[in-house]
Amino acid sequence: MSRVYNFSAGPSCLPEEVLKACADEMLDYKGTGQSVMEMSHRSKDYKPIIEDCEKRVRKLMNVPDNYSVLFLQGGASTQFAMVPLNLGIKKGKAAYINTGIWSNKAIKEAKRYIDVDVIASSEDKNFSYIPKVEKISGDYDYVYVCFNNTIKGTHYEYIPDTGDIPLVADISSCILSEPLDVSKFALLFAGAQKNLAPAGVTLVIIRNDLITDEPLKGTPTMLKYKTHADEGSMFNTPPCYTIYVMGKVLEWIEKNGGAEGMAKRNREKAELLYNYLDNSSVYHATVEKGSRSLMNVPFLTKETDAEKADAINKKFVAEAAACGLVNLAGHRTVGGMRASIYNAMPVEGVKKLIEFMDKFAKENF
Numbered sequence: 026m027s028r029v030y031n032f033s034a035g036p037s038c039l040p041e042e043v044l045k046a047c048a049d050e051m052l053d054y055k056g057t058g059q060s061v062m063e064m065s066h067r068s069k070d071y072k073p074i075i076e077d078c079e080k081r082v083r084k085l086m087n088v089p090d091n092y093s094v095l096f097l098q099g100g101a102s103t104q105f106a107m108v109p110l111n112l113g114i115k116k117g118k119a120a121y122i123n124t125g126i127w128s129n130k131a132i133k134e135a136k137r138y139i140d141v142d143v144i145a146s147s148e149d150k151n152f153s154y155i156p157k158v159e160k161i162s163g164d165y166d167y168v169y170v171c172f173n174n175t176i177k178g179t180h181y182e183y184i185p186d187t188g189d190i191p192l193v194a195d196i197s198s199c200i201l202s203e204p205l206d207v208s209k210f211a212l213l214f215a216g217a218q219k220n221l222a223p224a225g226v227t228l229v230i231i232r233n234d235l236i237t238d239e240p241l242k243g244t245p246t247m248l249k250y251k252t253h254a255d256e257g258s259m260f261n262t263p264p265c266y267t268i269y270v271m272g273k274v275l276e277w278i279e280k281n282g283g284a285e286g287m288a289k290r291n292r293e294k295a296e297l298l299y300n301y302l303d304n305s306s307v308y309h310a311t312v313e314k315g316s317r318s319l320m321n322v323p324f325l326t327k328e329t330d331a332e333k334a335d336a337i338n339k340k341f342v343a344e345a346a347a348c349g350l351v352n353l354a355g356h357r358t359v360g361g362m363r364a365s366i367y368n369a370m371p372v373e374g375v376k377k378l379i380e381f382m383d384k385f386a387k388e389n390f
């Protein structure tokens with residue numbers, strides 16, 4: 026068996042240990058004679074699995090007691106609607122910071138239900154930086170940020186000060202990549218398929234005073250946080266197997282030093298790659314220093330002719346794949362290449378990538 030280094034932005038690589046543990050338990054979970062895939066979500070065998078997963082989230086992220094942890098479906102994208110529907114109820118207005126595609130989608134969706142003020146944007150430089158926003162005030166129900174922009178490779182190095190206004194953050198592509206002070210946020214959410222599990226579950230961490238029984242008129246039952254909070258994420262069938270895998274990934278994170286251990290490992294990987302890019306005469310990073318993601322690293326070559334650049338990028342991606350380094354194509358809005366180096370990517374993967382980049386540069390430039 027040979028496994029590749031997978032640099033996909035999501036779904037993305039999972040720790041090998043976790044995959045093996047899942048394989049070992051596939052046919053017979055702890056003597057039950059069944060796979061977790063086959064279990065009733067209300068059975069006595071499944072209950073400890075979801076409870077354990079929630080406990081691990083709370084412990085690893087230091088979630089204060091006045092917050093609920095929910096396991097929802099519909100992907101992170103469904104949160105783009107649930108957030109305004111449930112939180113945009115007093116003033117009917119929210120502030121958004123626009124840092125690229127994922128915040129743009131959230132803005133577009135929120136505008137269907139409430140008024141939106143885009144209070145800052147990095148669109149002027151193709152979203153290659155995070156705007157520095159001083160204290161935010163105003164008549165807003167909440168302030169919304171996308172904490173790590175998966176596509177552009179930008180990441181907040183500060184938490185915006187919103188005073189008493191609830192702060193909401195999409196942390197899909199940076200959850201548990203480093204310590205984060207949950208108490209500074211009113212609501213955090215993350216689609217699982219970047220750093221937590223296979224696709225299929227969205228983790229929501231919400232301060233209890235924001236869980237309302239009266240969201241905007243017409244809000245479907247399934248899109249009310251209260252529906253899920255009241256029933257321990259069991260109002261309907263949760264994505265049982267994905268939650269089970271998430272529990273195993275969280276166990277792996279814990280064994281490897283928790284959020285701090287992940288940060289150490291992620292900083293080492295990111296430093297290797299950014300240092301290489303910053304010192305290269307062939308490649309360069311697209312994101313400004315001070316806004317760089319530890320998780321998603323887009324880069325270009327020095328080829329400036331669009332057609333030639335396209336050809337050289339394709340060659341890079343194909344030859345890298347032949348060397349077992351897969352999914353390195355950049356997003357079409359950035360071009361070039363992108364290496365997503367989530368928690369589960371080992372340091373060796375990044376070292377192999379740099380070796381390949383060096384060889385490719387010598388052969389082609």
Ligand SMILES: *Cc1c(COP(=O)(O)O)cnc(C)c1O
Pocket residue numbers: 035099100101102103127171173174175195196197198216217219
């Ligand atoms: C991937 C991603 C999403 C979309 O997630 P889905 O689960 O596909 O809806 C939203 N926000 C960010 C930051 C992402 O990386």
